[in-house]
Amino acid sequence: MKPASRFLTRPDQVGVVHMTLDGEALTARPGDTVAAALLAHSGAASRQSVNGSSRTAFCMMGVCFDCLIEVDGQPNTQGCMTLVRDGMALRRQRGLRDIARSDADA
Amino acid sequence: MPAQASDTTIIGGGVVGLCTALGLLQAGRRVTVLDGADGDLRASQGNFGLVWLQGKGAGFAPYAELTRDAVAAWPNFAAMLQDVTGTGLSLDQSGGFEFFTDPVELADFAADLERQQAYLGNRFSHEIIDGDKLRRMHPQIGPAVVGATFCAHDGHVNPLRLLRALRRAVLALGGDLKTDAHVTAVAEAPGGGFDLTFRDGTRHGTDRVVLCAGLGTSSLAAQLGFSTRVYPQRGELLITEKLGYRLPFLSSTIRQVDEGGIQIGGTKADAGPDDSETLDVMAGLARQAVSVMPALADVRVVRAWGALRVMSPDGYPVYARSARHPGAYLVTCHSGVTLAPLHASVLTDWLDENSNAPDLEAFDETRFAISDAA
Ligand SMILES: Cc1cc2nc3c(=O)[nH]c(=O)nc-3n(C[C@H](O)[C@H](O)[C@H](O)COP(=O)(O)OP(=O)(O)OC[C@H]3O[C@@H](n4cnc5c(N)ncnc54)[C@H](O)[C@@H]3O)c2cc1C
Numbered sequence: 001m002k003p004a005s006r007f008l009t010r011p012d013q014v015g016v017v018h019m020t021l022d023g024e025a026l027t028a029r030p031g032d033t034v035a036a037a038l039l040a041h042s043g044a045a046s047r048q049s050v051n052g053s054s055r056t057a058f059c060m061m062g063v064c065f066d067c068l069i070e071v072d073g074q075p076n077t078q079g080c081m082t083l084v085r086d087g088m089a090l091r092r093q094r095g096l097r098d099i100a101r102s103d104a105d106a
Numbered sequence: 107m108p109a110q111a112s113d114t115t116i117i118g119g120g121v122v123g124l125c126t127a128l129g130l131l132q133a134g135r136r137v138t139v140l141d142g143a144d145g146d147l148r149a150s151q152g153n154f155g156l157v158w159l160q161g162k163g164a165g166f167a168p169y170a171e172l173t174r175d176a177v178a179a180w181p182n183f184a185a186m187l188q189d190v191t192g193t194g195l196s197l198d199q200s201g202g203f204e205f206f207t208d209p210v211e212l213a214d215f216a217a218d219l220e221r222q223q224a225y226l227g228n229r230f231s232h233e234i235i236d237g238d239k240l241r242r243m244h245p246q247i248g249p250a251v252v253g254a255t256f257c258a259h260d261g262h263v264n265p266l267r268l269l270r271a272l273r274r275a276v277l278a279l280g281g282d283l284k285t286d287a288h289v290t291a292v293a294e295a296p297g298g299g300f301d302l303t304f305r306d307g308t309r310h311g312t313d314r315v316v317l318c319a320g321l322g323t324s325s326l327a328a329q330l331g332f333s334t335r336v337y338p339q340r341g342e343l344l345i346t347e348k349l350g351y352r353l354p355f356l357s358s359t360i361r362q363v364d365e366g367g368i369q370i371g372g373t374k375a376d377a378g379p380d381d382s383e384t385l386d387v388m389a390g391l392a393r394q395a396v397s398v399m400p401a402l403a404d405v406r407v408v409r410a411w412g413a414l415r416v417m418s419p420d421g422y423p424v425y426a427r428s429a430r431h432p433g434a435y436l437v438t439c440h441s442g443v444t445l446a447p448l449h450a451s452v453l454t455d456w457l458d459e460n461s462n463a464p465d466l467e468a469f470d471e472t473r474f475a476i477s478d479a480a
């Protein structure tokens with residue numbers, strides 16, 4: 001079964017939202033969360049956990065933190081708690097985020 | 107009639123009770139640990155994980171000595187727990203800072219460390235570092251920090267893995283660990299030993315009883331004739347998202363846990379038995395952390411919690427034998443993580459009254475009676 005077939009489209013979702021995932025075009029429905037859009041897109045891993053294993057959204061309700069993804073430069077954003085927006089730039093995460101190096105290390 | 111007899115029964119299965127049990131098991135005693143309910147207030151599940159010497163016992167030499175011994179015993183203790191249970195504790199004792207944004211507070215604390223230095227002599231060392239020198243060592247430190255103190259003996263450990271390792275070790279050594287076993291009453295049994303009653307009315311007999319019940323200590327202490335009462339002191343903590351960046355320093359209020367999150371803590375409040383967290387305190391913690399290390403500003407907090415410290419009237423540990431009921435003991439402390447190795451070793455000798463037992467007289471509860479009379 002293709003992941004996309006598990007998701008029904010809400011009747012009120014009209015139009016298309018254009019975003020990018022790792023620089024490549026990705027479309028979603030208005031009102032989707034980032035996590036829902038990614039699952040509908042491919043269901044593939046959207047990040048790697050601390051020990052390097054592949055993860056993607058699981059609970060879809062803000063609890064498990066498995067859906068973390070970089071949204072418009074902000075790492076570790078919960079995809080399931082973030083609504084899609086036109087022009088949004090998503091990046092899959094590999095490993096843990098850093099902190100602002102300019103302040104951190106001289 | 108007591109339902110069953112065991113050598114020693116420990117009431118309370120937090121870090122203090124489990125360490126006490128572990129030491130007795132290693133000495134070949136038969137041990138039962140009775141732990142309360144999941145909803146109990148449990149400092150061992152909410153603490154900061156410091157193995158900390160700096161500032162401890164500045165006003166009370168025996169506590170400075172005790173803590174120094176504990177810190178020195180930690181490497182072997184962690185290795186032993188790893189051997190017995192396979193659980194690594196991520197112990198790191200490479201030194202720790204206290205950061206100050208107020209010069210008066212820095213001067214006061216420096217005076218405390220002088221007193222601690224006088225007690226401990228060459229078994230202690232500390233440095234006072236001014237803000238500019240500190241920023242040359244660690245450019246991450248913000249301009250609001252006027253200075254810091256540093257102690258090379260300080261460290262930290264993963265406190266939840268400590269708790270899990272202790273439980274596993276107690277079970278591995280044959281200890282009987284009963285959960286959801288809230289003791290409501292304890293009394294001397296007519297034929298000797300003690301008779302404990304559980305909430306559901308069932309009973310448990312034992313030769314010796316050690317009261318390690320954290321904030322549940324006071325009522326049982328009264329039943330055994332101990333005068334010690336403990337009270338809760340609330341601390342609130344934050345933890346951030348996990349970072350790949352490694353924080354290059356440890357402090358008593360900001361530490362990076364081995365999995366990558368930065369834990370921020372250190373508040374103290376009298377809030378009675380309420381362990382909930384509060385927005386203004388959380389905001390203050392975050393502000394303070396950002397003033398110490400401005401690069402933390404865009405790092406997100408993922409969880410916050412409150413936990414209650416178990417405080418004796420003067421904040422120091424209590425190791426007391428009951429004069430009225432021989433075979434009954436009371437053990438309680440704040441900083442039960444730091445002191446863990448001693449509770450699993452020299453405290454055993456003290457409970458067993460071995461000839462090599464340490465002199466814990468200074469920690470007897472008689473000190474409260476004396477200060478009451480004064
Ligand atoms: C916010 C905070 C930060 C801290 N930071 C540090 C730190 O950095 N370093 C450090 O060394 N220490 C720290 N501490 C202190 C440390 O956590 C405590 O000293 C330690 O956990 C106390 O352990 P305990 O076993 O006495 O108590 P608890 O963990 O509270 O355990 C008591 C147990 O007794 C059981 N119990 C209670 N009543 C009964 C009954 N009637 N019958 C049966 N069982 C009963 C309860 O269920 C509980 O499991 C901190 C504490 C707090 C709150």
Ligand code: FES
Binds near residue numbers: 061066
């Ligand atoms: S999918 Fe569980 S928190 Fe987002």
